[in-house]
Amino acid sequence: MIALVIRRLLQSIVVMLAVALIGFTLFRYVGDPVAQMVGQETSLQERAELRERLGLNDAVAVQFGRYVGDIARGRFGISYAIDRPVADLIAERLPATLELSFVAALFALIAGIPMGVYTALHPTRLLTRVFLTISLIGISLPTFFIGILLILVFGVWLGLLPTFGRGAVVDLGLWTTGLLTASGWKSILMPAFTLGMFQLTLIMRLVRSEMLEVLRTDYIKFARARGLTDRAVNFGHALKNTLVPVITITGLQLGSIIAFAIITETVFQWPGMGLLFLQAIQFADIPVMASYLVLIALFFVVINLAVDILYHVVDPRLRIDRGVEAG
Amino acid sequence: MSAPLLEVEDLRVEFPTRRGTLVAVDGVSFSIARGEVLGMVGESGAGKSLTGNAVIGLLEPPGRIAAGTVRLAGERIDGLPHEAIRRIRGRRIGAIFQDPLTSLNPLYTVGEQIVETVLTHLDVGARAARRRALELLGEVGIPAAAERIDHYPHQFSGGMRQRVVIALALCAEPELIIADEPTTALDVSIQAQIIRLLRRLSAERGASVLLITHDMGVIAETADRVAVMYAGRIAEIGPVRDVLKAPLHPYTRGLMDAIPAVGRDVDSLAQIDGAMPRLHEIPAGCAFHPRCPSAVAACGRDRPDLAPSGATEVACWLYRPEPAHGR
Numbered sequence: 001m002i003a004l005v006i007r008r009l010l011q012s013i014v015v016m017l018a019v020a021l022i023g024f025t026l027f028r029y030v031g032d033p034v035a036q037m038v039g040q041e042t043s044l045q046e047r048a049e050l051r052e053r054l055g056l057n058d059a060v061a062v063q064f065g066r067y068v069g070d071i072a073r074g075r076f077g078i079s080y081a082i083d084r085p086v087a088d089l090i091a092e093r094l095p096a097t098l099e100l101s102f103v104a105a106l107f108a109l110i111a112g113i114p115m116g117v118y119t120a121l122h123p124t125r126l127l128t129r130v131f132l133t134i135s136l137i138g139i140s141l142p143t144f145f146i147g148i149l150l151i152l153v154f155g156v157w158l159g160l161l162p163t164f165g166r167g168a169v170v171d172l173g174l175w176t177t178g179l180l181t182a183s184g185w186k187s188i189l190m191p192a193f194t195l196g197m198f199q200l201t202l203i204m205r206l207v208r209s210e211m212l213e214v215l216r217t218d219y220i221k222f223a224r225a226r227g228l229t230d231r232a233v234n235f236g237h238a239l240k241n242t243l244v245p246v247i248t249i250t251g252l253q254l255g256s257i258i259a260f261a262i263i264t265e266t267v268f269q270w271p272g273m274g275l276l277f278l279q280a281i282q283f284a285d286i287p288v289m290a291s292y293l294v295l296i297a298l299f300f301v302v303i304n305l306a307v308d309i310l311y312h313v314v315d316p317r318l319r320i321d322r323g324v325e326a327g
Numbered sequence: 328m329s330a331p332l333l334e335v336e337d338l339r340v341e342f343p344t345r346r347g348t349l350v351a352v353d354g355v356s357f358s359i360a361r362g363e364v365l366g367m368v369g370e371s372g373a374g375k376s377l378t379g380n381a382v383i384g385l386l387e388p389p390g391r392i393a394a395g396t397v398r399l400a401g402e403r404i405d406g407l408p409h410e411a412i413r414r415i416r417g418r419r420i421g422a423i424f425q426d427p428l429t430s431l432n433p434l435y436t437v438g439e440q441i442v443e444t445v446l447t448h449l450d451v452g453a454r455a456a457r458r459r460a461l462e463l464l465g466e467v468g469i470p471a472a473a474e475r476i477d478h479y480p481h482q483f484s485g486g487m488r489q490r491v492v493i494a495l496a497l498c499a500e501p502e503l504i505i506a507d508e509p510t511t512a513l514d515v516s517i518q519a520q521i522i523r524l525l526r527r528l529s530a531e532r533g534a535s536v537l538l539i540t541h542d543m544g545v546i547a548e549t550a551d552r553v554a555v556m557y558a559g560r561i562a563e564i565g566p567v568r569d570v571l572k573a574p575l576h577p578y579t580r581g582l583m584d585a586i587p588a589v590g591r592d593v594d595s596l597a598q599i600d601g602a603m604p605r606l607h608e609i610p611a612g613c614a615f616h617p618r619c620p621s622a623v624a625a626c627g628r629d630r631p632d633l634a635p636s637g638a639t640e641v642a643c644w645l646y647r648p649e650p651a652h653g654r
Binding site for chain 1: 383385409413414415416417418421422424425426429430431432433434435436443444447448479481492495496498499
């Protein structure tokens with residue numbers, strides 16, 4: 001188990017280095033950083049001095065090492081557009097994105113798994129068809145369209161929910177949260193639904209197909225032949241076996257929820273990292289873009305690590321065998 | 328002789344399909360006395376397993392019992408409500424399936440699975456259930472049961488897993504054990520062990536066994552009586568010695584001739600020409616008549632019922648006067 005964690009950690013470090021290299025390349029080769037920092041009237045000599053002072057004349061490997069060292073210590077550079085440390089900008093925006101993603105993922109899981117189980121256990125019922133139809137809509141409608149539709153219905157026509165922003169937030173020092181105020185909750189409903197809808201349908205369909213598969217296996221038939229209650233068979237035996245692939249997909253999807261919150265954040269003007277990133281693209285704000293890239297990669301790596309460890313908790317076959325008997 | 332434990336009368340299992348109703352088990356009647364081992368033999372698709380599943384109420388939809396009765400110790404158990412038949416499964420009728428590799432849930436230790444079954448059927452505490460599990464594992468011949476109880480199924484070999492499956496079937500001391508091809512998936516050397524174990528445990532407990540197999544050798548070694556099935560019907564049923572030594576039905580004779588015997592010097596084995604008819608093309612009259620070397624006129628016209636001939640009952644016109652005209 002510990003060996004596995006260490007092995008995975010080493011792999012993660014390699015991945016992060018590769019991503020850092022891409023971020024670094026952005027800095028170095030997307031335009032000239034000096035040209036972007038100085039004004040029209042700066043002389044060539046001043047430019048050369050600045051170049052020297054910033055270390056841009058050092059060997060590429062040295063510069064890359066410095067870059068990695070900086071981001072490892074949380075120094076992401078200064079935003080070109082806003083002229084503030086990128087680390088501060090991210091610290092301000094990160095809670096909003098993480099809260100939104102977390103609520104969306106929770107919604108997708110809490111609704112998606114029971115819906116999947118229900119549709120697998122009762123494949124012919126009316127409600128199953130309703131669920132499947134909803135899931136078809138959820139999977140085929142683009143996210144921004146669902147968001148705009150929600151704004152139109154609940155924001156404009158019914159006037160029930162705010163159409164943009166996070167509502168009132170509470171500052172907890174390092175973290176600002178909207179989950180402690182009523183207006184915060186009202187504000188998060190529509191974006192979280194929009195963001196979670198696609199994941200919900202994905203999880204529901206995955207749970208359904210896995211569950212149908214598992215219900216056909218011999219050990220489920222044998223569990224019934226042993227006279228176990230339906231509850232024990234369906235939930236104790238079938239659902240648990242279904243969860244192994246569901247954990248994988250959910251883990252991967254959590255990463256994409258965070259990464260692709262961009263669209264939802266734009267539609268609802270949610271003050272998160274996605275919005276920050278989009279603004280950064282408009283201003284060619286490379287430090288922000290590169291940092292966003294590195295950070296999202298970090299999320300993916302951490303989530304994958306967690307999923308790998310979870311696997312071993314759920315599925316005993318992956319654990320190292322203690323004396324397999326032969327014959 | 329006391330009243331039989333299991334009485335199946337005129338059992339008919341149907342599968343409604345788009346192209347009409349398929350009759351997979353047709354008018355099957357047999358009984359098993361207390362402590363008796365009834366072998367049920369036939370080719371794949373003859374309806375052996377379906378008969379077993381019908382008895383414990385585990386037919387997979389759309390299959391259903393269309394006619395006939397199943398009685399356990401005099402009480403009807405076909406058509407019982409879901410919950411009532413569940414209480415009989417495992418408690419009064421234990422089941423063993425073909426493939427021990429897939430009969431156990433891979434995510435639970437064998438101990439957990441036995442304890443779960445014991446707790447479902449017997450009114451005991453968790454500690455007593457675990458003691459019982461240990462006892463059972465010892466009884467089915469698993470060495471170092473105290474250690475093995477916490478192992479997962481994948482840590483056991485095929486033969487050992489089938490022992491665990493037998494332990495699971497015996498959990499609640501059922502009166503009847505339905506063993507559906509219990510040795511088919513095992514090595515020949517293990518097969519004999521498992522059969523002997525099954526025989527010994529059921530004899531010790533006075534439990535009856537319905538042993539479903541296509542292996543005449545297993546039947547010869549284990550069963551008291553044997554029922555030969557062909558195309559969903561019983562062709563011949565009687566004491567093992569009589570049926571194997573002096574088979575009456577031409578199909579049984581064909582089966583016996585097709586078994587290679589040590590010391591018998593033959594150039595080629597006899598075989599029955601043709602194949603068992605598929606369910607939607609079972610011929611009128613005796614289902615075997617197109618392949619039967621001794622068919623007479625009535626065979627293609629009228630279906631013979633089981634009728635006694637010595638200690639055996641046989642469904643064949645050769646052993647009674649032909650009917651004058653068709654029904």
